[in-house]
Amino acid sequence: MSVELPDFYFRVRENGAFVFRVDTENRQRRIDMTQIAVVNIRNGDIKPHGDHRLSREETEIIRDWMAERRDVLARREIDDIFRAIDHLNLTTHWVQSRASVEDLDEVTDSLLLAMHDLRSALVRKKADALIKARDPQADG
Structure with a gap:
């Protein structure tokens, strides 16, 4: 298990994510997560949360995450299609045999x-x- 936590956490939702800054540098050594943005993968929107103003670094990290997330979702979509093909074959076998x-x-x-x-x-x-x-x- 990794000892070091990432600086950002992305809580995935159906069409994007809530973005949190992760902070472990406090007196209690607790993990604090402060929401900084809401991301919409479909239209590319990045909206700061509350009064937070996104830095260039934060925006760049979020955009990188969005690109990676789109790639993951595209790979999953193709994988789902191949699974559907498998299911069609299994269904054919079920129809013929059981x-x-x-x-x-x-x-x-x-x-x-x-x-x-x-x-x-x-x-x-x-x-x-x-x-x-x-x-x-x-x-x-």
Whole structure:
């Protein structure tokens, strides 16, 4: 376990984070965390908390964290898609080997609609990419 704590803590929330300055240099040797900002990953907003004025260093650290966080979320999103592929394969195996008629009655329509919707979106995106590859000036 690390002895030294970071200078900043980011409490992640759905669309960003609350940013805290971490302080251990006090008489009680306690960990004090003071909120200094609220971050929105989607639109890039960094809003100081209360009367706090963000320094250039704080802003730079927050922007670096935001870039890293976007990368993490993008990797997770792709990983989730690969997990979905695995789930589709497991579902196929379940349908062929263990599903009862009642089980299939319960899930078939929802699965077929979701798969149709996914297939339509994939085919449309693939066609757009092929058209754009042939003619880079084409709208897409």
